[in-house]
Each structure stands twice: as structure tokens, then as C-alpha cells.
């Protein structure tokens with residue numbers, strides 16, 4: 221019974237273990253899927269996802285004023301507000317115009333060289349009149365509004381998605397973070413160098429890392445500016461750095477001197493990074509024909525799918541391995557429990573001879589452990605070889621002899637007549653019973669002798685002196 225209870229306990233533990241294993245497995249699958257879906261670091265505390273404004277579709281508007289976005293074109297597109305986004309990687313030279321965040325692919329005009337020629341762009345829809353660009357050309361800037369210092373055009377030596385690193389020698393191209401900000405309440409004659417310094421210092425960057433590549437006049441005091449932020453070291457920003465910049469801007473941790481800019485809105489943030497090592501571009505190589513954007517994207521998605529598959533295979537492999545380990549553990553635990561049960565059952569079996577059912581078929585009978593087993597020779601000696609002179613009386617089962625054991629104990633030895641195999645059994649039961657009974661009015665059993673071979677069964681009691689009660693009452 222105990223064994224089965226223990227076995228049930230083991231099964232319960234195994235069940236718990238398997239349940240935990242499944243939970244862990246599901247967690248791993250969930251986390252991996254989540255990571256592959258986002259591929260972003262944890263730093264996104266107050267993401268624009270919580271922006272109350274919905275993301276409208278803005279046809280042909282280069283820089284929609286109310287749609288902050290955070291793209292990661294080389295990987296899964298990531299939109300913090302969940303709005304449908306389009307990869308906005310410039311399909312041509314990285315010094316092309318501002319990024320387009322609508323559902324339309326970049327048009328030829330939108331990827332034109334940064335300049336005030338942007339006045340040729342299509343005006344925004346009527347629904348966006350509040351941010352409708354004033355369509356200023358270079359020569360039609362509002363009076364007194366200073367033009368931001370745009371970076372000069374590069375030679376176009378860089379591959380798509382990369383920009384020339386400022387201050388570098390030769391054609392040193394890096395993967396930038398492209399940033400579009402809507403500046404509000406811009407002062408009439410802002411010190412753009414100071415603006416860049418403030419922006420850089422609050423984003424933890426150097427001024428040399430930020431390049432203004434385009435601006436777009438929205439109204440007298442509002443400017444859309446596009447800038448490239450290049451990594452100080454390496455060829456691209458890490459997940460952490462990109463998320464930190466995005467977080468700082470989207471949560472308005474960056475504050476400008478009100479004498480320069482009153483406020484700002486993060487319109488778009490696109491983070492570029494190199495493709496997988498197998499398809500890594502050779503930075504600084506001679507200009508090659510830029511591949512079509514779609515091709516680039518689809519290949520990166522192919523790699524992403526491949527990575528996903530390998531992750532899934534890895535997860536299932538780990539799961540299967542854990543399952544096998546769990547099954548083996550269960551088997552080991554069960555076999556151990558069985559062994560333990562058998563070992564514990566053995567002593568019980570050895571104790572069985574105390575009961576009537578446990579009498580062996582041949583040889584000497586097992587001795588009850590509750591009383592002494594006396595040697596036949598000793599009993600024989602004690603009764604002087606069972607001489608008739610030592611007979612005390614005779615009962616229903618045989619004669620009773622008076623004797624003295626080797627240790628001097630006076631005893632009455634009852635010699636039973638043989639009762640066959642059944643008699644052996646009954647005798648042993650009797651011995652077991654008698655040896656356990658203790659009362660002042662009961663004669664104490666000193667020991668016994670039993671042999672199936674010789675069919676000898678003897679009980680040895682302590683001697684009650686002075687003869688029998690019957691003799692005293694009725695005389696001999």
C-alpha cells in the first residue's frame with residue numbers, strides 16, 4: 221500500500237515536472253517569436269504607439285507632420301504606433317530627399333537631391349491643411365527665417381541605405397539613422413549650429429554625427445527638417461543606441477532652447493543596419509549599380525524567414541531533447557521506485573513465517589522470533605531423556621514433563637503428539653500467540669522446540685510448583 225502511495229507521489233512529481241517543462245517550452249517559443257517579430261531592444265518606454273493621433277494615409281506628402289515612425293528597413297518594419305508603414309529606405313543615393321512615409325513608393329521627385337527644389341512636390345491633401353507646406357522655394361523663404369546649413373551633396377559613392385560619413389577620407393559609407401523632425405515655433409533667425417549642438421548633446425551624440433540633409437518650410441514658424449545621424453564608431457548603430465535615440469525623441473526628453481525652437485514633433489525615424497554577414501556590402505568599394513529596392517527588401521526578408529525557420533527548428537530540437545530527457549527521467553524514477561518497493565517488500569516476506577501461511581514445504585520450520593528456540597538436546601537433558609518419573613501430568617495434546625534447563629530455570633515441558641503438516645502450522649501459531657501473551661494468571665512460555673523432520677514439537681513453560689489444583693481438590 222505504502223509503495224503504491226509512494227508511486228502515486230512520484231507520478232505526481234513527474235506530472236508537475238512535465239507541466240513546468242511545457243510552460244518553459246511555450247515561453248521560449250513565445251519569446252523567440254516576439255523577438256523575431258520586433259527585433260528591437262527593450263528600450264521603448266513611451267513609444268509613439270501611445271500617440272493619440274491616428275496615422276493617416278498621406279499621399280505624396282514628403283514629411284507628414286503627425287506620423288512619428290521608427291523604421292528598420294533591413295529587418296522587419298517596425299512602427300511604434302502600429303500604423304501600416306512602408307520601408308522608406310532610399311532607393312538611390314543616400315543623399316536623396318526626405319523620407320517618404322506614406323504607402324506610396326518613393327517617387328522620382330521625392331528622392332531628388334536635397335535642395336529647395338522641393339517646391340515642385342505635389343501639395344498635400346486638403347485634410348492636412350494644418351500642416352500644409354507653404355511650398356517655399358529657396359528664394360521664397362519667409363523673411364528673416366534662416367535656412368539650416370545643409371550638408372553638401374556627396375559623390376554618390378555609397379550603396380543604397382548608406383551615407384557618406386562626414387569628415388572621413390575617401391568613400392567611407394555607414395548605415396545612418398534618418399530622422400525627420402517638425403520644428404515648431406522656430407525663431408526668425410535661429411542659430412542652427414547651437415540647435416545641432418543641443419540635439420547632439422541630448423541624444424548622446426557628437427555634432428559631427430548629425431547632418432542636415434533637407435528642410436521643408438511648413439509655415440512661417442514651422443520647419444520640417446531631415447537629418448542623417450551617422451554612427452561615431454562602426455558602420456551602423458546598435459539596437460540599443462537606435463532605440464535610445466528613438467526613445468529620447470518620442471518621449472520628448474530632448475528640449476531645445478526656446479530662443480531657437482519652441483517645440484518639435486518626431487515625424488519619422490528610420491534605422492538602417494547592414495544586412496546579414498553573407499550579404500554584407502563592401503563598404504568603401506567603388507560605386508556599383510544599386511540593386512532595385514524590392515530585390516534588396518525581398519532578399520532581406522528571405523534571410524529573415526530563413527533565420528525564423530532555423531530558430532523554429534532549434535526550438536523544436538530543444539523541446540524534443542527536453543521531452544526525451546523527461547521521459548528517460550520518468551523511466552528512471554519509476555524503476556527506482558519499483559526497486560525500492562521490492563526491497564521494502566522483502567523484509568515483510570521474511571516476517572511471514574510467523575503466520576500459519578508461511579510454513580515452508582520441507583526442512584526445519586522457521587522459528588518465531590517472539591520467544592526462545594531451545595535445542596532438543598537441552599530439553600532432553602532437562603527432563604532426563606523424558607523419563608516417566610518427571611511427568612507432571614497429561615493433557616489433550618500430550619504429556620507434561622518437569623525439568624531444569626542448563627541455566628537452572630525450573631520448567632514444565634509439554635511434548636505434543638504430532639499433528640502432521642497442519643499440526644506444524646498450528647503449533648507455530650500457538651507459539652507465536654503464547655509468546656505474546658503476558659498476564660500474572662497465565663503461565664509464561666519460556667521457549668519451544670520444533671522440527672518437522674523428527675515431528676517433534678515441544679513447549680517449555682515456567683514451572684508452577686505445588687502440583688495441580690485438581691490434585692489439591694480431589695487428591696491424586
Ligand SMILES: Nc1ncnc2c1ncn2[C@@H]1O[C@H](COP(=O)(O)OP(=O)(O)OP(=O)(O)O)[C@@H](O)[C@H]1O
Nearest residue numbers: 612613614615616617620632663681682683684688
Ligand atoms: N506449567 C506447569 N507447571 C506445573 N504443572 C503443569 C504445568 N503445565 C501443565 N502442568 C501439569 O500437566 C498437566 C497437563 O496439562 P495440560 O496443559 O497438558 O493439560 P490440561 O490443561 O490439563 O488439559 P488440556 O490438554 O485439555 O488443556 C496439568 O494437569 C498440570 O498438572
